[in-house]
Amino acid sequence: MSIQASSIPSARVPSTPKAEKMFNLGPVAIGWGLLLAIYAGFRLYQGAFSFEYGLDATSPEFATYWLTLFQIEVPLIFGSGLCIWLYLWFTRDRDMDNMSGETELKRYFGLLAWFMMYTFSFLWIASFFGEGDATWHQTVIRDTALTPSHIVVFYACVPMYIVFGVSSLLYATTRIPAFARGYSLPLIMAVLGPGLILPNLGFNEWGHAFWMTEEIFSHPLHWGFPILGWTGLALGGLFIQVIGRMAVLFKEVGGPPAEDADLA
Amino acid sequence: MTENDRAILKVSELSPQAIGWSRTLDLLIIVVAAFLIWSVSHISFLLLGGDWDFFIDWKDRQYWILIIPITTIIMAASFQAIFWNLFRLPIGATASLLLLLLGTWIVRYHSWEGLAYFPISLVVPGTCLMGALVLDAILVLSRSWLVTGMFGATLYGLLFYPANWTYMAGYFQPVMNMGDMTSVADLIGYVFPRAGTPEYIRIIERGTLRTFGDTPTWVSAFFAAFVCIFLYYLFWGLGVLACNARFFPVGERFKSLYGAKGAKDQTAGGPVTQPGASS
Numbered sequence: 001m002s003i004q005a006s007s008i009p010s011a012r013v014p015s016t017p018k019a020e021k022m023f024n025l026g027p028v029a030i031g032w033g034l035l036l037a038i039y040a041g042f043r044l045y046q047g048a049f050s051f052e053y054g055l056d057a058t059s060p061e062f063a064t065y066w067l068t069l070f071q072i073e074v075p076l077i078f079g080s081g082l083c084i085w086l087y088l089w090f091t092r093d094r095d096m097d098n099m100s101g102e103t104e105l106k107r108y109f110g111l112l113a114w115f116m117m118y119t120f121s122f123l124w125i126a127s128f129f130g131e132g133d134a135t136w137h138q139t140v141i142r143d144t145a146l147t148p149s150h151i152v153v154f155y156a157c158v159p160m161y162i163v164f165g166v167s168s169l170l171y172a173t174t175r176i177p178a179f180a181r182g183y184s185l186p187l188i189m190a191v192l193g194p195g196l197i198l199p200n201l202g203f204n205e206w207g208h209a210f211w212m213t214e215e216i217f218s219h220p221l222h223w224g225f226p227i228l229g230w231t232g233l234a235l236g237g238l239f240i241q242v243i244g245r246m247a248v249l250f251k252e253v254g255g256p257p258a259e260d261a262d263l264a
Numbered sequence: 265m266t267e268n269d270r271a272i273l274k275v276s277e278l279s280p281q282a283i284g285w286s287r288t289l290d291l292l293i294i295v296v297a298a299f300l301i302w303s304v305s306h307i308s309f310l311l312l313g314g315d316w317d318f319f320i321d322w323k324d325r326q327y328w329i330l331i332i333p334i335t336t337i338i339m340a341a342s343f344q345a346i347f348w349n350l351f352r353l354p355i356g357a358t359a360s361l362l363l364l365l366l367g368t369w370i371v372r373y374h375s376w377e378g379l380a381y382f383p384i385s386l387v388v389p390g391t392c393l394m395g396a397l398v399l400d401a402i403l404v405l406s407r408s409w410l411v412t413g414m415f416g417a418t419l420y421g422l423l424f425y426p427a428n429w430t431y432m433a434g435y436f437q438p439v440m441n442m443g444d445m446t447s448v449a450d451l452i453g454y455v456f457p458r459a460g461t462p463e464y465i466r467i468i469e470r471g472t473l474r475t476f477g478d479t480p481t482w483v484s485a486f487f488a489a490f491v492c493i494f495l496y497y498l499f500w501g502l503g504v505l506a507c508n509a510r511f512f513p514v515g516e517r518f519k520s521l522y523g524a525k526g527a528k529d530q531t532a533g534g535p536v537t538q539p540g541a542s543s
Binding site: 022023043046047050092093094095096097105109112113115116119120122123125126127128130131132134135136137138139141173174177178180181182183184185186214215216217218222223225226229230232233234235236237238239240241243244246250251253254255256257258 | 273274276277278279280281282283285286288289292293295296297299300302303304306307308310311312313314315316318335342343346349350367368370371374375376378379380382458459460461462463502503506507508509510511512513514519522523524525
């Protein structure tokens, strides 16, 4: 028995060129690709030089291979972040009251694109380099706060996701009416909470300087990190805010409801 | 497209164009949510109980069976609350534990073995997937967080050890080492001393539960189940709290600065027009 191709029901929802324009995956894909290259580069650099030149913070080789990396990455990441933040601020929409629904809908998709970058960059510290830090501490302990592991996880990966988190916050407040008319509690929580992991490093390193806590990675000294990480759960509330408004815009911008013929 | 899909789309009152946008939104939410679940589940587990999962010799009959379930159920419960409250999807616990398992395997292979050269047999992770599936199944059957906490969390704590027994059994076999009896897991650990080795001796190799398994494991499993019930409720509450979609009011100066001076309400955007009217 043969089946004609035209008789097979389509699993795809009818789409139009307009639908493809509403969200552009290109910039996100390029951003992910760049980040992936940076993180893979860090991992390869660690593999090549951690045990070779990273065991003694007082050695000249450590200064060459690791302090140099530290001195380059911190200003570079925060400098890039500052440029992005200034761009978002100075190009803000100064007349949101007269924004079209289509523009607003596009910007909600834009906000989700920023969050795709933010959560992707957070993943690398919370999972890959976060647990990777344990491999270093269980192997060689530490001599200063600047270990080959910390120089990557704390001073590159953390600033990186802070850049994307603050950018998401700025994008929302400078371009989307609802976020310009009120402080979004979940948005602030989801950006500020994980961002506080950076200042929490002060407590972490202070504690490590006085207490020998290398033996247990899940030591109470480290509990500030997961607690601040939990604030990421606030994205649940942000989903309500975003999806709720987008659902209204879908109906108002999208035109009349689909007929039976459209859904066939 | 099934008849059911068509019926749902008809009820949604969306245009074909908007249906496409809606599907795009679905995909974006899935991606963002997956990264979020993966990240938060891993950092939470890693820094609250990670040591007991890092190494095969730390997978003991007293603390491992207790600490791993109670440190993993917290995010499972929170994500279950978020997915159930927002989308009525009973997948939060399974998603949390599945992505955690994926994350730990990647790190064990690329960092523990790849960077520090520990053998994978020393750093193989445990799994909480069976308990997570049961937790989600009980939620969808009972549709009640109260019932899920009472029965699901109990089973989550109890099932952890038997779920891991299959691959762990070989490591618990007794062997002779330099005239003393030890387990295969301990023997592997002796070859690779770590910073945590003194703590291993201080914390784990003490007490009256020094056996190769047997009845002490069930003592630990029941205690884990007991603690899991309370933590489930506590962190379900955190998940519910995280779904708070509140906007706090801002002053006129803030609105003016952000170009929203003439706003009439807190949530709606500007006047909605058809595509192409303005951009």
